[in-house]
Amino acid sequence: MGLIVQKFGGTSVGSVEKIQNAANRVIQEKQNGHNVVVVVSAMGKTTDQLVSMAETINSHPSKREMDMLLTTGEQVTISLLSMALKAKGFDAVSYTGWQAGIETEPIHGNARITDIDTTRIQDQLGCGNIVVVAGFQGASIDGEITTLGRGGSDTTAVALAAALNADKCDIYTDVTGVFTTDPRFIKGARKLAGISYDEMLELANLGAGVLHPRAVEFAKNYHVPLEVRSSLEHENGTIIEEETTLEQNLVVRGIAFEDQVTRVTVCGLPNELTTLSTIFTTLAANGINVDIIIQSSTSQEKTSISFSVKTGDLDETVKVLEQFKNNLNYEKIETEKELSKVSIVGSGMISNPGVAAEMFEVLANEGIQVKMVSTSEIKVSTVIEHEKMVRAVEVLHEAFQLSKQEAVV
């Protein structure tokens, strides 16, 4: 008999029927003899509806009041799921974030969990109850209701699993696991049986939406074994753990990609030691999130710096650069839109130095020009023309033999 934390996302509890279905998945583990703590998100589109109602009242609602508003979403789900479990003959008790002992920083909209007092949950588990906890939310030490930001319910589940020393944390979602790449775009995409925390972290940061990076980081830090699996289909999902023993021979584990990337080049900057820090400190201070950065010196006196931003941030980026033109002392700005980022991720790269070169060769053979590159120990990201994004993923998926691995059941 162990302790399992299950998390059901918004689409997995999006209707009364789906709540019934989630209840069945909970009961299944209970009947297997496990204690179960369930973490749930708000039902389907509830959050979007609440946000749009707020925006009709106040175009810039305060983060505190947004937290107050949005946390009602999960509170509805916990009560309904508990009712469903009771209707099926199982004792259950629901807790909001603050009731479950989830203490956060006193920050609204994007607080980090600072402590979890599990007394109440453990008491209820001791009585044989299934405990249903509202994800995404907590309270500061002075009793302010807070939220954990995007992907917050994943974080709640993993944090609870860590605090309760759970045997496992199952993330139920609308896909059957983590794929080598997005199966909506690439036919050969294949579900992975396992992946390491580090690989998952890279994939999550590179736009694979299945898990939030903060939750993966939490799981890695506290050694919580995760499984991403389908709430509707009864098949094994993808196990995320320290160093996956499955498919050890894989050099590349997955391919992530995202569009809406723009390259900004600031030309004719003074070639000084402080140039880089000045430009990116200025951008950061104005809330611009920069991704890949490349510096190329054109002469001893002058240098150019290129960086990529989300296309949605382009106007603001240009505005900030123009505002600080005198400080930054550049000659001109060039921008290139309609770009995409394609990244390969895999722990095996550490011991295989030729992987980046192989990636560039595969792309070159397809006539795809690499405009920017960024690497880490376990990933290589390239920025290419958007219209060649899907083709690039296809050829890389093929070249690194991702679809040829034996099927996972």
Next chain:
Amino acid sequence: MGLIVQKFGGTSVGSVEKIQNAANRVIQEKQNGHNVVVVVSAMGKTTDQLVSMAETINSHPSKREMDMLLTTGEQVTISLLSMALKAKGFDAVSYTGWQAGIETEPIHGNARITDIDTTRIQDQLGCGNIVVVAGFQGASIDGEITTLGRGGSDTTAVALAAALNADKCDIYTDVTGVFTTDPRFIKGARKLAGISYDEMLELANLGAGVLHPRAVEFAKNYHVPLEVRSSLEHENGTIIEEETTLEQNLVVRGIAFEDQVTRVTVCGLPNELTTLSTIFTTLAANGINVDIIIQSSTSQEKTSISFSVKTGDLDETVKVLEQFKNNLNYEKIETEKELSKVSIVGSGMISNPGVAAEMFEVLANEGIQVKMVSTSEIKVSTVIEHEKMVRAVEVLHEAFQLSKQEAVV
């Protein structure tokens, strides 16, 4: 500069527009130089929608989980109203019941307030903030979320006004005040400028829906001056206080009425000392709510007992009586449906002994037969045929000169 507690019911915050309107009413008092605490209900039909969703999942949802579910309704309203106030340039902060320090019995569905810790609210008022509190809800000392039952938001408002020693508690609703009788049925119905707590308590208990009896009782016990007024129209409402100085000459202050009344007569009971207690203990133990009771002895050995119940409870009443026929030892049950209760209420009755007689005479002159009577110091209730209900109210309204008082502005 004083402190005003304002309460807006579900219909007064039923849409984004109405929330804006409520915000304007709050701001008006703030601009008059007062500190303001606002108590709100769930938006319009929210509670009904949540209840029906719960019932599709569990036909007998636990009261604890219903409290968890329903308290989200007011939480949505407090955040939206705070956003509206901020959009209009006023500092506001929202609190759920537990955050506002409202401690209740550890009972779900119908808890009573046991204590209010006003520290947080007073701190915020001290900072110049408008404080917006979720009505209807609180928390037990062990952190369980509870609700106060029907009319709970009125109770929250009055209890907060008492705890904060507020100068006034304004109940904003969809009518302009307390009327001499229901203006939807009686053309001559007139808004009262004032009414005493005791009179309001009788009217509330007799079916006048404008205020919940528990809230009136609370206001009476803590001497909180109430005003019932319209959230849409800018006119004075009705003041409810200890002994109203206005219209002192009124013997009858108002007329309440309700339909769906049935008379049940249990015939041929043994004429013993314990008969009355046996029959009503049995009914109470089975959850039957009895209103007026009349005993008439037909002989030294036998007696009959009549009582009124809500027509909706009739089947259950008969079932219980038949189930315990051997214990109760009666001969037969007779029932009469299609009845209504009409009551006159007024503090002036205490010093005017002929009021009940005058009521009976007025009804007799109209050919209306009184089937049951019940009196208190300040009210007389009669049960009559339903089809004569409105006519009875009309002639009583006329006879006691309720429409002839000078108009209240």
